[in-house]
Amino acid sequence: MNSSGAVGIGVAPNSSYKLNIEGNSKIKGQVLIYSDLQFPTSNYFQFGGQGYYGLLSLAPSANGLGWVGISSRALGEVWSYYYRTPSDARQKENIRDIDKALDIVLQLKGIKYDLKKEYAYIDSFIKDEEIRAIFEAERKNKIGFIAQDVNKILPEVVIYDDSTDIYGIDYTKVVPVLVEAIKEQNSHIEVLQAEIEQLKIGDSRSKSTVENDLDNAQLFQNKPNPFYENTVIDYYIPDGNQKATVYVYDLNGSQKKAYDVTTEGRSKIIINGSELQPGMYIYTLIVGGKEVDTKRMILTDWLNLYNI
Secondary structure (H helix, E strand, C coil), X not given: CCCXXXXXXXXXCCCCCCEEECCCCCCCCCEEEEEEEECCCEEEEEEECCCHHHCCEEEECCCCCCCCCEXXXXXXXXXXXXCCCCCCHHHCCCCCCCCCHHHHHHHCCCXXXXXXXXXXXCHHHCCCHHHHHHXXXXXXXXXXXXXXXXXXXXHHHEEXXXXXXXXXXXXXXXXXXXXXXXXXXXXXXXXXXXXXXXXHHHHHHHHHHHHHHCCCCEECCCECCCECCEEEEEEEECCCCCCEEEEEEECCCCEEEEEEECCCEEEEEEEEHHHCCCEEEEEEEXXXXXXXXXXXXXXXXXXXXXCC
């Protein structure tokens, strides 16, 4: 101990500190470490056995007081099996919902980055190249957010230390926003799924309508159209119907061809272009003496088709 009351253990007293210890040390029992700041009363850290079921603990003198690491001198690593944050409803008031969580999350931008060397370790202190390589690897390929960007979107999770002009993020506070965003997104998905189901029902009804339409005779457009060699006309005749015929007329209304349809169900007839003169024709399906449908077809002159 020197004249100013400073104590040195394993090292000479240093007037800058009341207690200066060098070498391995062991402390058993409760120890109070006071600061000079009198806020709101004498402020201190307490080492002792006041943790869960009497386990070793480090606690501030009052709830919410005391830091481990500061914004300009952060700890390199913190290892813990559990990280717990008091979240008792009895300690909260003015509880309200997080609005538009999905919009907030969609604006956030996750990044990969390397921590600048001067903030990761003191280069001049490390002489061993293997250890230096470990520190180099650990400072690279980090993931996170830019606090200044997040502050514009979700300021509730950003911490700013005006004494050092350094921004930080409490990443644990982002979790409730993510949870609400997922729930909001899930509600959108449920709406979309309901719409899809409705579309499926509508599609099923459309198919049912088509199947019902198959109870009625149908006449389809000939292919190819125009044609010069031959063309195919598809048709559908339900079972148990009376006589069916496909008639071909010119534009003057004169009948040129008649094809008796004897096959029920879906079938086709083939019209040979050599049987008709080039021009426009109409063809009609008659079933049981009733007109089902009428369509047009064009027979071209194959010489003109190829500009011969």
